[in-house]
Amino acid sequence: MRDDLLQPRSQGLYCPAGDFFIDPRWPVERAVVTHAHGDHARIGNAGYHVAAAGSALMRERLGEEAVIETHEYGEAFTLGDVRVSMHPSGHMLGAAQIRMEHGGRVVVVSGDYKREADPTCAPFETVPCDVFVTESTFGWPVYRWPPIDAVIADLLSWWDDCARRGVPALLFCYALGKAQRLLAELALRCDRVAHVHGALLQPVQHYRDAGIALLPTVPLAENARGTAMAGELIMAPPSAANTPWMRRFANASTAFASGWMQVRGNRRRRGFDRGFVVSDHADWPGLLRSVADSGASRIYVTHGDGDVLTRHLRELGHDALALEALGES
């Protein structure tokens, strides 16, 4: 890929005309970061550009010393010869797509995104462009997200069922983004309390500080045991599953909230009783729709096994390439 706006390099996507990297894997001079998840926002870069809505989360992730410049969504700034702006991607609080304009061409890097409404963040914005770089975490047509209303109703009836059976309802979900989205959706439908694992405390507080209404939460007591937690909802990061921590809740009904739960084998392999299909990434229709909406004449597919989406896009008549195949590693 010979392009003065975008080149895949071993550190990540590089913009030569602006001399910056997007979500670099290793330390560089200038990093434009799409969102605060650990595999995108890494410490050690000399300078950062992030969306203002996610600045508190970024500060938490990157540390007091990090040099961070924040930008409102849609507000253009200049890096080198490139006009840059950040636009909501709907993935989580502060998540951004990166728009780059130079010499009359526009490239948009989607970062992680979803098209569904989410009470914790600004909705995905369609940004017209010539080149669209899309994620494809869920790049198979078997992924079509069910309506969130139905999923939350299902989750609540599982919680009720646990209460009837006198067991804790132990819900695993990613500590940053997914947990807050679930708490926000629950807050719209019930007035109960959730117990949260220590890993969720700080992210929950950041979301509250940003003025987002969440279900009331209490830190999970150090000595909480299964019997005392009968009928209670406990939220924990997936990394806590199958660790000694779990022994305290041996009788709990377990669930995992993730897009991967769409496939039965994924849930069974990980040993969860229930899987709730909730994802902060675009599903197959969302990917196709975003590609079409962008109006781009060239599509790059990044993330995961992009082959399936790339081939399908080509058959639909798009000029699509998998970024991995261009020597990303």
Next chain:
Amino acid sequence: MRRFAALYAQLDRTASTVAKREAIAAYLHDAPPADAAWAVYVLGGGKLRRLATATELRTAAQAATGYAEWLIDASYQHVGDLAEAIALLLPPGDGALADTPLQVWMEDWLPALGKLDPPARQLQLQAWWRALAPQQVFLLNKLLTGALRVGVSQRLVVQALALWSQLPTDLIAHRLSGDWQPHAAALSALAEPDSGEEHLTDRPYPFFLASPLEQNVEALGDRNDWLAEWKWDGIRAQLMRRSGEARLWSRGEERLDGRFPELETAAAALPFDGVLDGEILAWNAAGHLPRAFTALQKRIGKLKPGAKLLADTPVRFMAYDLLEHDGEDLRQQPLRARRERLATLLQDVSPALMLSPALPATDWPALALEREQSRARQTEGLMLKRLDSPYRVGRKRGDWWKWKVEPYTLDAVLIYAQLGHGRRAGLYTDYTFGVWDRSHLVPVAKAYSGLDDAEIATLDQWIRSHTLERFGPVRSVEQVHVFELAYEAIQRSSRHKSGVAVRFPRILRWRTDLAIRDADKLDDLRRLAMD
């Protein structure tokens, strides 16, 4: 199917056998008996004759979704289950057929599908899919293509029926044995009080199954309390003779009648009625030995064997237990008494009916030495049975142990990997291993089992980042990792590129201490296959 789908969802949502048992029992209480009978049948692993092929399902899915064939296949590879992949790919149906009873599907609609010509079958499938919710599409596809597999064992179904009927599990297991037919009357018959005579109906007894001996054999106590026999490598079966008529039931509780006429003739000629438990073996009369299992396979497939096959590959019934004698159920008597009676009864009968000999070695070390001879005797090792034990139902630990010989092993290099299915969907878990043929590695074995979850995850990650080439779902990988494989036998084969066929290979351990040059050589395997 709505009620059955709800049961399926409940079963799928818990790993607890208690919860599953209660869910099935509750369903049996509530559901119409004709539907419940079918539920018992399919949950216990029963299936209809195959009514549509996987290819037909894929083609219909293509038509219904408008997706290219490769995209359907890629989705199937990703999901690891065709029935599920199709359910996830289709536009959601309108549910118009959701309330059609399971019985109607199983007795009328599905069998009718099998009678349609292929184009009409394609259209019928699509019409059903349009009228069912995704979960029911999944169930329908499962019922069409084979077994349901929802983590429910036959034993669990028996326990649920026992809970529902308030009868002992052993009685239920016996009533379900043989070719139990799913009808409302058959379901209510399961719950009737014990008449005392019912062991005489045309059903095999539930088989007593041995467990693998994992502890030191000395821990079994006094050698004199145990019967030791060879572990025969054939087909486990019950040979029945009642009122002079012979019947043969396999361990899978299928009637083998007609397949082994020499055994039926021998049984019909017995001077008594009874039920023998034993093993069908292809027999080498000159050597007084069983022949390799592959010889028996020629007979298994033949419903009515011809004269030449009967002459070339004769079989014998190696009897090791007597479950019934002249109408009397002997299962609660100690093995010692059953064996004694069996030995007496089998004197002067047809040579096709043999008594599995008791091994004479008087102490455990001597028996261990005898076990070393297992391969030379064409057996899999030893069986150890407590002489005081009754004939139990199913796999109950403690009285019957199988003490198999150590498997053969070989060291081989991982050369190809493919995505797994079911629980291992989306992970590279189907491996092909190669050994050295001069300067390059040729595939000799495929193995799917033997690694733990952490090793599988590590290897999956490694495979993704060390792929050389992709051939559809298969990846060739850098030749780095050596694994020790266990296997049961090796034979010459013209169907395999390597010239050898390895029976029942599985991974014993990941040999991180070995380099690929340490892997085995094909020439050595060929030599083994000749012996």
